[in-house]
Amino acid sequence: MYQAPRGTSDILPPEQGYWSYIKQTAAAICDLYGYQRIDTPAFEDARLFVRSIGEDTDIVEKEMYSFEDKGGDQITLRPEGTAPVCRAYVEHGMHNLPQPVRLYYMAAIFRYERPQAGRYREHHQFGVEALGDADPALDAEVIDMAWQLYVNLGLKGLTLSLNSIGCSNCRPRYLESLKAYYTQHKESLCPDCKRRLAKNTLRLLDCKNPTCLALTEQAPRSIDYLCPECADHFDRLRSYLNLLNLPFSLSHRLVRGLDYYTRTVFEIAPEGETGSQVAIGGGGRYDNLIEQLGGKPTPGVGFGTGIERLALNLKKQDVAIPNSPPPTVFVAYLGKEAKDEAMKLTSRLRKSRISAIASLSERSLKAQLKQANISGARYAIIIGEDEVKSKTVVLRNMAKGEQQTVPIDKVAEALR
RNA sequence: GUGGGCGUAGCCGAGAGGUUUAAGGCGCCAGGUUGUGGCCCUGGAGAACGAGGGUUCGAAUCCCUCCGCUCACCCCA
Numbered sequence: 001m002y003q004a005p006r007g008t009s010d011i012l013p014p015e016q017g018y019w020s021y022i023k024q025t026a027a028a029i030c031d032l033y034g035y036q037r038i039d040t041p042a043f044e045d046a047r048l049f050v051r052s053i054g055e056d057t058d059i060v061e062k063e064m065y066s067f068e069d070k071g072g073d074q075i076t077l078r079p080e081g082t083a084p085v086c087r088a089y090v091e092h093g094m095h096n097l098p099q100p101v102r103l104y105y106m107a108a109i110f111r112y113e114r115p116q117a118g119r120y121r122e123h124h125q126f127g128v129e130a131l132g133d134a135d136p137a138l139d140a141e142v143i144d145m146a147w148q149l150y151v152n153l154g155l156k157g158l159t160l161s162l163n164s165i166g167c168s169n170c171r172p173r174y175l176e177s178l179k180a181y182y183t184q185h186k187e188s189l190c191p192d193c194k195r196r197l198a199k200n201t202l203r204l205l206d207c208k209n210p211t212c213l214a215l216t217e218q219a220p221r222s223i224d225y226l227c228p229e230c231a232d233h234f235d236r237l238r239s240y241l242n243l244l245n246l247p248f249s250l251s252h253r254l255v256r257g258l259d260y261y262t263r264t265v266f267e268i269a270p271e272g273e274t275g276s277q278v279a280i281g282g283g284g285r286y287d288n289l290i291e292q293l294g295g296k297p298t299p300g301v302g303f304g305t306g307i308e309r310l311a312l313n314l315k316k317q318d319v320a321i322p323n324s325p326p327p328t329v330f331v332a333y334l335g336k337e338a339k340d341e342a343m344k345l346t347s348r349l350r351k352s353r354i355s356a357i358a359s360l361s362e363r364s365l366k367a368q369l370k371q372a373n374i375s376g377a378r379y380a381i382i383i384g385e386d387e388v389k390s391k392t393v394v395l396r397n398m399a400k401g402e403q404q405t406v407p408i409d410k411v412a413e414a415l416r
Numbered sequence: 417g418u419g420g421g422c423g424u425a426g427c428c429g430a431g432a433g434g435u436u437u438a439a440g441g442c443g444c445c446a447g448g449u450u451g452u453g454g455c456c457c458u459g460g461a462g463a464a465c466g467a468g469g470g471u472u473c474g475a476a477u478c479c480c481u482c483c484g485c486u487c488a489c490c491c492c493a
Contacts, residue, residue, distance in 0.1 A: 001466095003484075006484080006485090057491090058490075058491050058492080059491085059492080062417080062491095063491080063492090080492095080493090109493075111491095111492075111493095113490095113491075113492075114417080114418090114489095114490090115485090115486085116486075116487060116488070116489095117486085117487070117488090118492095118493075119491090119492070119493080120493090123492095123493060124493090125493060126493095127493095192490075203491095206491085207490095208489085208490090256492090257491065257492060258492095279492080279493070280493070281493065282492090282493075304493065305493065306492090306493025307493085308493075309493055310493090332451095332452080332453095334451055335451095363445095363446095364446090364447095364451090364452095365451050365452055365453095366447095366451090366452065366453075367445085367446085367453095368452085368453090369452050369453040369454090370452095370453050370454085371453085372452095372453065373453040373454050374453090374454090380452080380453075382451075382452070384451055385451085386451085394451090394452085396452075396453090398453070398454085399454095401453085401454090403452085
């Protein structure tokens with residue numbers, strides 16, 4: 001027996017309500033904020049991700065779905081959404097458009113990981129990217145969008161964590177002092193962190209190992225090392241967030257797992273969540289990324305949110321989802337001639353924009369009405385030999401249990 | 417990659433070495449008189465118990481391996 005590959009899943013009809021609710025809410029927010037949709041390929045040149053995400057990140061080190069295609073090209077299934085959008089920005093000369101360029105995407109994301117609650121090998125993200133403007137007001141706009149999305153979806157108890165990790169001018173100095181600090185305590189670090197110390201110092205802040213965690217309490221904070229420009233940017237961002245009534249808390253340990261971030265980083269999580277995959281979304285600024293990918297120096301800021309995790313949290317919080325409407329009518333019949341009439345009638349109803357299911361079986365009327373009941377149709381239409389002769393149908397209101405005979409060419413009118 | 421829990425029909429779920437030719441419930445199908453649903457009643461289909469190997473006179477029930485699911489760690493959405 002075949003099964004969906006590990007870490008992937010089929011999204012069955014009962015689940016779809018959550019998905020369309022989330023997608024529609026997200027798209028509506030984007031319309032409201034003037035963000036336009038972009039779709040990029042599911043796979044890209046592997047180097048795009050290695051260069052943007054960073055060689056020493058977990059994603060690149062062990063999680064990418066990479067392969068050589070038959071033409072000998074190194075291909076990677078998209079493990080995140082930002083780099084492809086930036087690639088498209090450069091490729092299509094979007095720097096010629098009015099800046100910033102505001103884009104959003106909904107896409108499948110692939111990472112080879114051990115699946116667990118809220119973590120899959122294929123998951124789906126909604127994300128936005130605002131490219132071509134370094135103003136902190138744009139950071140605030142993006143954070144505001146993320147927040148409003150969650151609020152509009154009906155999620156409660158949200159917390160916004162914020163940090164600034166500086167830019168290429170001030171970060172080296174910070175990293176130096178961070179490295180110096182941890183080197184002093186090298187002996188008490190966990191093995192992972194010893195390794196990270198040399199390669200990816202920032203990530204030590206993220207370690208949940210108790211002894212590392214204790215060290216982190218006293219570790220130098222990135223916001224104390226910001227250059228004047230970054231400090232100003234961060235100050236102004238915070239004042240904009242206050243202006244927009246977005247409550248945030250500073251988190252000095254928040255660094256994010258992708259190398260391209262500069263200055264602003266943030267995460268949003270539902271309150272009271274424990275465990276490691278608490279964040280339903282996050283993002284930040286990446287002012288060097290587009291240049292790294294071969295474009296003109298272009299700042300950018302964005303966020304991404306996991307649709308599966310949103311659905312999970314909507315369920316956890318018992319948020320009511322609008323359900324898809326059942327068909328208006330179910331057409332049942334008895335006999336061959338009646339079936340012909342039923343087929344024609346169903347077709348005409350649909351042309352009048354009335355949703356209709358025809359019972360295609362030759363089963364008993366009783367069985368057909370049972371199906372009508374399960375389908376949730378508001379009306380059942382019954383066509384038998386008598387009705388064929390008199391060119392009428394029986395129109396039955398399922399909820400009331402009442403029925404009337406109407407001329408077959410007046411059915412659409414009777415349903416209005 | 418590491419560690420824990422689990423694996424019986426579409427779903428839930430009894431059974432824990434021998435009246436099991438594997439309960440029960442949901443769902444599905446068909447009947448309960450002639451052309452009518454939602455309740456009720458009756459009947460039916462559907463699993464050799466994740467796969468393979470072993471222990472035993474005998475295994476869904478014990479052991480081993482593998483696969484899968486799940487939770488946690490790492491990390492992330």
